[in-house]
Amino acid sequence: MNRRNVLIGAGMAATGGAALWALSPGPDYDGLAASIRESLTPADDLQTLAGYATLAANSHNTQPWLFAQDGSAISIAPDFTRETPVVDANHHHVFASLGCAAENLALAAGAAGKPAAVAYSDRNEGGVMIDLGSSRTVRDPLFDAITKRQCTRSLYDGRAVETDDLASIEKAAALSGARVLIVTDPKKIEEVLEMVVAANTAQVEDPAFRAELKQWLRFSPRRAVEARDGLYSACSGNPTLPDWLGRLLFDFVFTAKGENDRYAAWIRSSAGLAIVVSDANDKPHWVEAGMACQRFALAATALGIRHAFINQPLEVPEKRLEFGRWLGDDSLSPDMILRFGHAEPMPWSLRRPVDEVIA
């Protein structure tokens, strides 16, 4: 058999395999995603509080956290076995993810009659300490958004968000050391888009970035349900495929141009951008930025407004400097960039069983 016949044969086998795969009943991805959220009702035990906490946004859905309880104190420690050293060399995203989880946990504790005080802890390699008090139940409207929040990576409908809604979201996300800046000026949005495209190009063309990302991609519902972490294709609007085929095709279809075109359309369809900033570039502020970010996401969700991250300019060191200059205020450290607007929901992401994240 010559090389051409081998390739045709392999192509036919792949097509046949994919067709058979499409016909076979897969695992119930959507049922699992729904049950992870629907099984939760407010209670003050660690299992329940960690269940709400893990629904937080977290980088690459690595779920880099470990929860423990000692009396009325709950700690959230980083799980560095789940680090992503290429995209997050200094662990900024790990600590921001802990902040997102801490915010959910505090809201869930409040809803169960245990108002919580969150603080950065420098024990070991750093983490979060949450002290549970007791009072009457405080059910913050942000709490009800925890199970409804998702990153919606799709084309939005271009509609603006009401000024009053923007003001209330901004207020909800304002903490003492971190907050969000809302950008709705189309000229400024185009300037950020330019930086997203430049940084995205650098990332997509970096073999180490591609390899790390690929490790966290879940192309099939079967693989997604097995792992219950990482980035499932359907959540980003990509077709689902047998895992082996997805891994094979990724090397050919994941191109800078393809991704940049998609991001340009996504950003231009959004109502605006939210830039999470904090007062210093250190672990305590990364955690606080995560809390502000999660509060932004929950406040937006509560108003029916969707969001997705477009963090690329902050993940490439030279671009981060450029973004800082664009921000024009040396006293602010940029932590996360998101877009927001109106869109239909996308499939929900999964989480590992809570038992696996309780130390």
Ligand SMILES: Cc1cc2nc3c(=O)[nH]c(=O)nc-3n(C[C@H](O)[C@H](O)[C@H](O)COP(=O)(O)O)c2cc1C
């Ligand atoms: C610090 C941080 C950085 C993130 N960066 C990106 C990003 O650059 N691009 C993206 O699409 N999502 C990003 N995300 C979102 C996560 O991928 C998302 O939260 C995770 O996959 C879980 O999905 P969910 O938020 O829909 O539950 C980031 C989240 C955090 C907390």
